[in-house]
Amino acid sequence: MEPQAKIETKDLNLFYGTFHALTDVNIRIPARAVTAIIGPSGCGKSTLLRCFNRMNDLVEHTQVTGRIAIDDQNILEPQTDLIALRRKVGMVFQRPNVFSLSIYNNLKFGLRIHGMLSRRNEIRQSVRTGLEQVGLWDDLKDKLSANAHTLTLEQQQRLCIARVLILRPDIILLDEPCSALDPIATLRVEELLRVLCKDYTLVIVTHNMQQAARVSDFTGFMYLGRLVEFADTQKIFTNPAEQLTEDYIRGSFG
Amino acid sequence: MPREGFYRRIKELEHETLEMSEMVCDAIGRSVEALKNLDAEAARQVVANDAQVDKKRWQLEDRCVDLIATQQPVASDLREIIATLSIVRDLERIGDYAEGIGKIVLMHGHEPLVRPLTYLPVMAEKAVGMLRRSLEAFVQRDAKAARLICDEDDDVDRLYDQAYHDLIGHMIKDPSVITRATYLIWAAHNIERIADRATNIAESVVYLVTGTPTELNVSKY
Numbered sequence: 001m002e003p004q005a006k007i008e009t010k011d012l013n014l015f016y017g018t019f020h021a022l023t024d025v026n027i028r029i030p031a032r033a034v035t036a037i038i039g040p041s042g043c044g045k046s047t048l049l050r051c052f053n054r055m056n057d058l059v060e061h062t063q064v065t066g067r068i069a070i071d072d073q074n075i076l077e078p079q080t081d082l083i084a085l086r087r088k089v090g091m092v093f094q095r096p097n098v099f100s101l102s103i104y105n106n107l108k109f110g111l112r113i114h115g116m117l118s119r120r121n122e123i124r125q126s127v128r129t130g131l132e133q134v135g136l137w138d139d140l141k142d143k144l145s146a147n148a149h150t151l152t153l154e155q156q157q158r159l160c161i162a163r164v165l166i167l168r169p170d171i172i173l174l175d176e177p178c179s180a181l182d183p184i185a186t187l188r189v190e191e192l193l194r195v196l197c198k199d200y201t202l203v204i205v206t207h208n209m210q211q212a213a214r215v216s217d218f219t220g221f222m223y224l225g226r227l228v229e230f231a232d233t234q235k236i237f238t239n240p241a242e243q244l245t246e247d248y249i250r251g252s253f254g
Numbered sequence: 255m256p257r258e259g260f261y262r263r264i265k266e267l268e269h270e271t272l273e274m275s276e277m278v279c280d281a282i283g284r285s286v287e288a289l290k291n292l293d294a295e296a297a298r299q300v301v302a303n304d305a306q307v308d309k310k311r312w313q314l315e316d317r318c319v320d321l322i323a324t325q326q327p328v329a330s331d332l333r334e335i336i337a338t339l340s341i342v343r344d345l346e347r348i349g350d351y352a353e354g355i356g357k358i359v360l361m362h363g364h365e366p367l368v369r370p371l372t373y374l375p376v377m378a379e380k381a382v383g384m385l386r387r388s389l390e391a392f393v394q395r396d397a398k399a400a401r402l403i404c405d406e407d408d409d410v411d412r413l414y415d416q417a418y419h420d421l422i423g424h425m426i427k428d429p430s431v432i433t434r435a436t437y438l439i440w441a442a443h444n445i446e447r448i449a450d451r452a453t454n455i456a457e458s459v460v461y462l463v464t465g466t467p468t469e470l471n472v473s474k475y
Contacts, residue, residue: 210326237328239465249328251257 005069006031006171006201007052012066014047016059021047023225025066029218034193034202036216036233038209040248044225045205049173052203053089054082070171087114090164094176096156098148103140103159106148107131110163130162134192154185161192165200172196174204178211190215209249213237221245260325264334267317268393271338274310274345275389279382281307281352282448286378288359289441290371300356307349314342330462337462341392344451344458348385351444351451358437358444368424368431368438373417377445380410384452391459400459403452404471410449411474417442446475 005028014022022044029035037045050056051068054075068075075085099106107127111117127144131137136158140151148159157177164172174193178186193202193215206212212219213233220230221242229242240246247253281300288296318339321327327335384403391400421435421442450473460468 209328213328238332240329246329250331251260253256 004031005029006071007203008069008072009051010067010069012048012051012068013064014044014051014056015061015063017061021225022051025225025227027220027227027230029201029203031201032197032199033217034197034204034215035218035220036212037203037205037220037222038207038212038249039222039228041207043222045222046175048222048227049175049203049205052171052173053086053091054080055086055091057082083114087167088169089171089173090167090169091173091175092157092160092164092177095180096153096160098151098156098159098163100147100149102145103148103151104144106159107163107166110167114167116167126166130166131159133165133196134158134162135188136162152185154181154188157181157185157189158192161196165196169200171201171203174202176206177204179207186211209237221248223248260321260327260331263317263321263325264331267314267321267335267338270310270314270317271341271345272389272393274307274314274342275385277303277307277310278345278349278352279385281349282355282378282382282385282445285352285355285359286371286375286441286445289355289362290375292359292362292364292367294360297356297359301353301360304349304353304356307346311342311346311349315339318342333462333465337392337458340458341389341455344454348448348451351448354444355441358441362434362437365434368421368435371438373413373420374438374442374445377410377413377417377442377449380406380413381445381449381452384410384449385455388452388455388459391456392462395459395463397460397463400456400463401470403456407449407453407471407473410446414442414446414475443475446473450475 007027007029009025009027012022012025013020025048037048039045047056051064052070056062056064064076066076070089099109101109104127107130108123111123111126117123128137131140136155139155148156151159157180161172178189181189190211193204196202197217204212204216216233218230219233219236221228221236221244223244229236229240229245231241236245237249240249281303284296285300287293288300318335321335384406388400388403391397391403418439421439425432425435453471453473457468457470460470
């Protein structure tokens with residue numbers, strides 16, 4: 001039996017105005033694993049990622065048809081609580097987008113906007129757990145009041161991941177999360193993703209095919225708005241079924 | 255084609271793998287010829303030349319490692335390099351079998367052969383044919399041809415059986431030939447192993463083309 005899908009789309013189509021950005025995408029993203037979405041620029045991989053927490057709603061003239069089920073719940077239904085959805089499906093962006101606040105308040109901020117503010121010692125405990133999960137606690141525990149912008153880019157990106165984790169999400173979407181980081185920081189963040197996938201479902205969009213190969217359990221290849229192939233990462237990188245996938249990952253087009 | 259340089263290097267690797275296979279085919283032919291004529295000088299040459307084959311093996315392996323480390327090959331490119339690594343190791347070992355026959359000639363010395371060679375040259379010809387066709391299948395990416403090569407291994411096994419029983423018969427009749435007959439059994443065994451290695455190469459070709467590691471023929475020996 002196939003592993004249970006955390007996210008499943010059915011005939012998903014998305015238009016930005018008249019531009020048909022996603023065409024008949026059917027994808028099953030397994031729970032508690034890392035799924036990478038790869039493909040050339042403009043293939044729709046970020047658009048697909050943004051569907052999973054309905055971030056595309058923020059883009060004008062966007063029209064979505066089909067079905068996107070998270071835990072069998074269609075999130076495209078009008079009554080979907082978007083705030084709750086975005087808590088459950090967190091997102092990490094290309095450049096770390098920390099707020100110009102203290103490290104502590106960066107983490108507290110999310111709790112506050114999601115109405116999860118509780119007693120001060122509970123907040124402190126959440127902050128500590130969040131920082132521990134991303135491997136920052138030991139380094140930062142004595143300077144939680146420092147401005148988050150004083151951190152290195154890697155630390156900032158880890159802080160952004162902690163800010164997502166503190167809200168106790170199920171799914172974490174990562175859009176090129178390492179493209180602003182140097183190679184060593186990149187490898188360390190990848191290690192973190194491997195640890196996190198034991199408890200969370202991770203979906204990462206990346207231009208870096210070697211990163212997809214290193215970090216993911218499953219890989220989807222997209223081209224011109226379509227999902228060309230989805231399979232185990234090892235299969236994709238050693239013996240893909242589709243010629244188009246083969247040509248892309250070998251670098252023989254593009 | 256964005257990766258022209260990379261593909262040129264892959265082609266060169268393939269070309270040199272073919273060169274290496276010609277080196278070992280030549281060694282097999284010379285070693286059997288040396289045995290047939292008990293030509294010590296030719297045998298010494300075969301033994302000495304094996305160093306060239308070994309050198310080639312390390313060179314080609316080094317190139318494969320270099321391509322993996324620096325070019326991050328994937329999919330059929332990766333399989334080609336993995337297949338090549340495996341093929342050059344098989345070729346190197348085939349070279350050792352030919353060298354082994356050279357050493358057998360030197361051990362045999364000047365006493366005449368127990369009997370004129372009949373099975374051995376036929377076995378060698380078949381083994382070399384298998385080897386050449388396996389490399390051809392490699393170049394042509396022809397999994398079907400590669401699978402057919404593996405069937406031929408049974409013929410070589412059968413000939414080895416016949417040679418073995420024939421030589422044992424000689425030993426029973428005349429125990430004074432035991433040492434010399436044993437040398438010939440060793441030589442026949444080496445050729446039988448060469449054919450097995452040719453089937454390994456054919457298996458590498460099937461892997462390269464299909465992506466699935468496959469055991470094609472379990473040798474009798």
